[in-house]
Amino acid sequence: MSEAPRRLPHRVYDDGVDPDVRFSLANERTYLAWVRTGMALIAGAVAVHSPVLELGRVTGTLLSLWLLVLAATCVAQGWWRWHRTERALRTTGHLPGFGGGLAFGIGVASLIVGVTVTVLLSL
Template sequence: MSEGTVAGTGRRFPGAVFGVGSEPDARFSLANERTFLAWIRTSLALVAGGVALETLGLDLQPGLRLAASIVLIVAGTLLPLVAWAWWMRIERALRSGSPLPATIVGVVLALVVSVVGVLVLLGVLLR
């Protein structure tokens, strides 16, 4: 069985993506997959940062430290779901020859990190 096929069917998973259009240039599909994996690495870093922030018990105002940790962990938990949906949208657009959809994921993630930075800064100043 080749990678990405469903056992016994010869069809690729997910069908909602691979059942659309025609096979694009492999370089574009592989670039899309690398981007997906980069988002997964980012989500792991967010979760690890949130766990570390709370576990290390840094000398920050406890409520703000906990809030920053929760924001990081929630963002890191949701990001793989967003990344998967985004990978599927891009792959379908590549397969159908449609323009690539616009995204705000990067902007939202930058906002999340900025909020965490403000919470940590306040945690330092208010300890």
């Protein structure tokens, strides 16, 4: 009987025992939702930087950069949360908190305020 191949990342899969498949798959779906949100933010950054919106060169660039920062934060948060949750499931430890989601929400709120101020100043 051959030994099962080691899965990556070793730091996650080498500890503990395999949890119920449903929990692992739910954790993966949550990670993919973070990635989808990051991709939507990247699409928004491209749209904001396009000349069709006529936001001005500096304003469009700043908003686009902020969206890209939020996208990177979103994907990093998804990976970090997947990693911590999977390890907790495997070792029957405590699940991670939701501080990253709160920080992401604050970033989106600041983006909304920035866009609102920009639109109001352009009137």
